Amino acid sequence: MENSSPLTPLAVALGERAYFIHIGPAQSAAAVDAAASLLNGKRAAFIVTSPVLAAAHPALFSAFRAAGATVHTTSVDGEHAKRIGELERLWEALAAARMDRHGVVFAVGGGVIGDLAGFAAASYLRGVDFIQVPTTLLAMVDSAVGGKTGINLSAGKNLAGAFYQPRAVYADTALLATLPPREFAAGMAEVIKYGLLGDRALFDQLALAGRLSWDHPALPDIIRRCCASKAAIVSEDERETAPEGGRALLNLGHTFAHAIENVAGYGEYLHGEAVSVGLILATRLSAALGLLDASALPAVEHLLGKNNLPVALRKPLPVDALMDAMRRDKKVRQGALRFVLLRALGESITQFVDDDALVRRLWLEAGAGN
Amino acid sequence: MENSSPLTPLAVALGERAYFIHIGPAQSAAAVDAAASLLNGKRAAFIVTSPVLAAAHPALFSAFRAAGATVHTTSVDGEHAKRIGELERLWEALAAARMDRHGVVFAVGGGVIGDLAGFAAASYLRGVDFIQVPTTLLAMVDSAVGGKTGINLSAGKNLAGAFYQPRAVYADTALLATLPPREFAAGMAEVIKYGLLGDRALFDQLALAGRLSWDHPALPDIIRRCCASKAAIVSEDERETAPEGGRALLNLGHTFAHAIENVAGYGEYLHGEAVSVGLILATRLSAALGLLDASALPAVEHLLGKNNLPVALRKPLPVDALMDAMRRDKKVRQGALRFVLLRALGESITQFVDDDALVRRLWLEAGAGN
Numbered sequence: 067m068e069n070s071s072p073l074t075p076l077a078v079a080l081g082e083r084a085y086f087i088h089i090g091p092a093q094s095a096a097a098v099d100a101a102a103s104l105l106n107g108k109r110a111a112f113i114v115t116s117p118v119l120a121a122a123h124p125a126l127f128s129a130f131r132a133a134g135a136t137v138h139t140t141s142v143d144g145e146h147a148k149r150i151g152e153l154e155r156l157w158e159a160l161a162a163a164r165m166d167r168h169g170v171v172f173a174v175g176g177g178v179i180g181d182l183a184g185f186a187a188a189s190y191l192r193g194v195d196f197i198q199v200p201t202t203l204l205a206m207v208d209s210a211v212g213g214k215t216g217i218n219l220s221a222g223k224n225l226a227g228a229f230y231q232p233r234a235v236y237a238d239t240a241l242l243a244t245l246p247p248r249e250f251a252a253g254m255a256e257v258i259k260y261g262l263l264g265d266r267a268l269f270d271q272l273a274l275a276g277r278l279s280w281d282h283p284a285l286p287d288i289i290r291r292c293c294a295s296k297a298a299i300v301s302e303d304e305r306e307t308a309p310e311g312g313r314a315l316l317n318l319g320h321t322f323a324h325a326i327e328n329v330a331g332y333g334e335y336l337h338g339e340a341v342s343v344g345l346i347l348a349t350r351l352s353a354a355l356g357l358l359d360a361s362a363l364p365a366v367e368h369l370l371g372k373n374n375l376p377v378a379l380r381k382p383l384p385v386d387a388l389m390d391a392m393r394r395d396k397k398v399r400q401g402a403l404r405f406v407l408l409r410a411l412g413e414s415i416t417q418f419v420d421d422d423a424l425v426r427r428l429w430l431e432a433g434a435g436n
Numbered sequence: 437m438e439n440s441s442p443l444t445p446l447a448v449a450l451g452e453r454a455y456f457i458h459i460g461p462a463q464s465a466a467a468v469d470a471a472a473s474l475l476n477g478k479r480a481a482f483i484v485t486s487p488v489l490a491a492a493h494p495a496l497f498s499a500f501r502a503a504g505a506t507v508h509t510t511s512v513d514g515e516h517a518k519r520i521g522e523l524e525r526l527w528e529a530l531a532a533a534r535m536d537r538h539g540v541v542f543a544v545g546g547g548v549i550g551d552l553a554g555f556a557a558a559s560y561l562r563g564v565d566f567i568q569v570p571t572t573l574l575a576m577v578d579s580a581v582g583g584k585t586g587i588n589l590s591a592g593k594n595l596a597g598a599f600y601q602p603r604a605v606y607a608d609t610a611l612l613a614t615l616p617p618r619e620f621a622a623g624m625a626e627v628i629k630y631g632l633l634g635d636r637a638l639f640d641q642l643a644l645a646g647r648l649s650w651d652h653p654a655l656p657d658i659i660r661r662c663c664a665s666k667a668a669i670v671s672e673d674e675r676e677t678a679p680e681g682g683r684a685l686l687n688l689g690h691t692f693a694h695a696i697e698n699v700a701g702y703g704e705y706l707h708g709e710a711v712s713v714g715l716i717l718a719t720r721l722s723a724a725l726g727l728l729d730a731s732a733l734p735a736v737e738h739l740l741g742k743n744n745l746p747v748a749l750r751k752p753l754p755v756d757a758l759m760d761a762m763r764r765d766k767k768v769r770q771g772a773l774r775f776v777l778l779r780a781l782g783e784s785i786t787q788f789v790d791d792d793a794l795v796r797r798l799w800l801e802a803g804a805g806n
Contacts, residue, residue, distance in 0.1 A: 154520050154589075161591030189559070192586060192597045193675075216562060219524075221531030227562045228598065305563075 203253025252338025573623025622708025636782025
């Protein structure tokens, strides 16, 4: 575990096909090789990325171009690229590049590029092959695994899209060298989440490892463990139809996090930062309900804090607005909110909670105001 | 066969699920019942139709509304409704109606409405259930069966979409009473195509039946045979990946038809009218190549003519443009064009043909000009 030699690719068995996740410090070169090999076989390779990434990794995109691939850059960076006008622009660019149904779309970017390019690949000519090259820690452990793709509508986020699995994922940890530290930390919130929800050994490994950085020798193995956790959960519940547990467990901390993002305004907290506060709240709620031994709390707080993640709200947000936002999050049944809760570090369940006073109190303790 | 009592629903086994095609003169009432039953179960029902159909069948849409369904009308009729702006309008309307993932989209219309609403259903919340209520003969025997959905881009037709199977199809032959006779005839071209490509008994039944109309007692059975033919072919080759035969056989006459539509300009010939001329040309090409006994030709011409379908070009189109259009139709290998050809009435194969002079001569005999 403590070296950076190539890891065995992780096999993901989903739906009608299996694919591999390749993780390590030279995997973007492997993605270029994959594109070159497709092009030699007379299959088109079409690369989708964003302006910031095109500027950050010029050698990588030059290599894709030298192999004969078309490189398409979105017109904006960030969440705004997940809109219908950008999807149309991408579909028309695929047609202009004369992509036929044997062509392959590569998403080189974070979750936004993966979601947009993945939906374009799922729908262009009713589906062409798709390869993910995640460039953020968050995308490597979360959005690149599981097959959710899509765009936002005026009415809400991720309302249009497809469940569409990639043919391969190349996660190059060396690309994380240019990731802003705040985004790296935000990715760590999801890493820590996997330890909490189902992998006690990962939690312990993280607790022992000190603060992680892009070149930590254990990082590829840690990413692999997260992908394995997500793949195991997703392959049991690909379309999120399990009545309890299943894919919903991946939402540990997220009912709180969505409320924070919603009330603070999108962009004020990075998603992972809101998740960090959400993990603290979910852990405290589990202890307050008697599910989890309260002695587990300090280890969770310590691990998040050590990774430069917030363990409380930065500024007070109104508690009524936070409660309302949770109720709008679709996880309500007969007045009770559904949460993912911990029975131990590394063991989670879904449960309905109708004690609003308790949840309010926890918000106030985490820095909300009246 | 010679009565209008309800037929046994046709079971279609495709992909991960089976569904039923219900055919007969009262099936739109059954679709309303299905919507009412969903709504009683607290599942939303969202009906998509076009302005012309909303005006032609007011009682049907009143019944859907009375059951509690939302009725959405496209802003335009015809092929122009298969565009991205209309898809966005539909997605936003689904969100405005607060459709959750248990909701069901009904497409009440011809191929355009089925393709647009089917793609919206395939992609809204990454896929909600979908029911087809085809209102044209063409949609009943062709587009409502097989799972192809999609929209047009500036770069071409049907470039974005999904393979997405409906949960059920309700084909109400009584709705065909208001279909313009020219469109009914165009649908008959596809009906006759099924007889030619794989169902000799259907061809003979059509030859004996005289000209069919919407209230002909044999029509439900004939539609059912066509659906059974298409379903059998599609279930063997759902995503059109078979190297020969398979779903490609459904293109009998279509390499010629697409060239006619392309050169004459879309709208000049209805699709089925162009297919009719294409069926004549495919039959003659089969005979000229010695695959088919030439004595079969008059029966094909007679059957198409009897159903008010053209057996030659109405006005001369330039033969060079027709040949070029065929070459652009993606069915070329090493200079040879791929055609679906007949070995007998009711038996078809795919074959590459490199005798351009022969194909030119057949175009000229069918009314093309130099």
